[in-house]
Amino acid sequence: MSQRNLLELPAFERTTTNLNVVVESPRGSASKLKYNPATDAFELSYILPAGSTFSFEFGFIPSTLGEDGDPLDMLVLMDAPTCVGCILIARAIGVIEAEQTEKGNTFRNDRLIGVALASHQRSALKTLAKLEASTIKEIEHFFISYNEMRDRQFRPLRRAGVDAALKLIKTGVSKFKSQKAADDKNG
Numbered sequence: 001m002s003q004r005n006l007l008e009l010p011a012f013e014r015t016t017t018n019l020n021v022v023v024e025s026p027r028g029s030a031s032k033l034k035y036n037p038a039t040d041a042f043e044l045s046y047i048l049p050a051g052s053t054f055s056f057e058f059g060f061i062p063s064t065l066g067e068d069g070d071p072l073d074m075l076v077l078m079d080a081p082t083c084v085g086c087i088l089i090a091r092a093i094g095v096i097e098a099e100q101t102e103k104g105n106t107f108r109n110d111r112l113i114g115v116a117l118a119s120h121q122r123s124a125l126k127t128l129a130k131l132e133a134s135t136i137k138e139i140e141h142f143f144i145s146y147n148e149m150r151d152r153q154f155r156p157l158r159r160a161g162v163d164a165a166l167k168l169i170k171t172g173v174s175k176f177k178s179q180k181a182a183d184d185k186n187g
Contacts, residue, residue, distance in 0.1 A: 005037040006085075007071060009062035011173050013089065017166055018117060021074050021088045023059040027081040035060070042084050049149055055142060057082055057116070064172030065179055067108045068100070072172045074112040075139060077122045077131075090114035092165035094128025096140060101153040109154070111143060112165055127161050 006022050013020070024033045024042060030053050032046040048054075057078050060071035076090045092114050100109035113131070115122045125131060140156045147154035 005040055006035055007037050007062050009087070011061050011063040011169060011176075017091065019061055019074070019090050019092060019114060019169070021057070021059045021061055021076055021090050021114065023057050023076075023082050023084060023086040023088060025054045025058040026083055026086075027054055027056050027078065029054050029081075033084055046150065048146070052145070055138065057086075057088060059088070061112070061169060061172065063176050064169060065175040066110070066172055071176075072110075072112060072169060074114050076114045076116050077119060077125070078116040079119050079121045089117045091117065091126075092162055092169065093125060093131065094159060094161045095165040095168055096136070096143075096159055097157045097164075098143070099153075099155045099157060100147065101155075102151075110168060111139070112168065113139070128159055129161060 009020050009022070011019060022035065024035060025031060030048040031044055032048065032054075033042040034045040035041075036043050057076040059074060059076065061074055062071060064072040066072045074090065074092075076088055077093075078088070082088065092112060094113050096111040096113065098109055098111060099106050113128055115125050128136070136159065143154045144156075
């Protein structure tokens with residue numbers, strides 16, 4: 001029996017649009033961790049500046065691929081912090097569409113926003129349009145600051161709802177399947 005790594009878990013639950021999200025950096029953490037499938041472990045990628053922490057759970061949606069070559073990221077609104085490697089079941093509520101510039105290259109690096117199904121405080125929240133404007137501004141500011149500290153530019157383009165988020169995720173699943181097929185073909 002072959003062993004699957006976390007990147008190969010399904011993006012969606014079987015019969016719903018609920019998502020599996022693998023937490024890399026829990027709420028309250030100042031450490032940006034990144035999953036390495038070669039070692040099947042989480043590695044320290046970056047330490048946030050003094051006084052900065054992740055305000056919400058931050059992780060990736062398995063079996064997806066974004067324009068930056070990594071799995072799609074998702075910020076998950078949750079009542080309390082979880083732990084690195086925790087798999088949250090979440091529903092997408094929208095996306096902050098954004099461009100990122102790094103070393104002269106500009107590419108899309110959208111930020112999907114979701115709500116953990118286990119959340120009590122946000123259980124009624126179904127769309128980004130209903131999230132407090134101040135919270136959305138804080139999320140955008142976090143990503144702008146986070147990238148500035150790493151000599152990158154993050155520029156929000158627009159905010160979009162559930163349909164745009166699900167379309168982005170489904171495109172990411174297709175890209176992942178195509179990449180996996182090409183990798184399997186090339187051995």
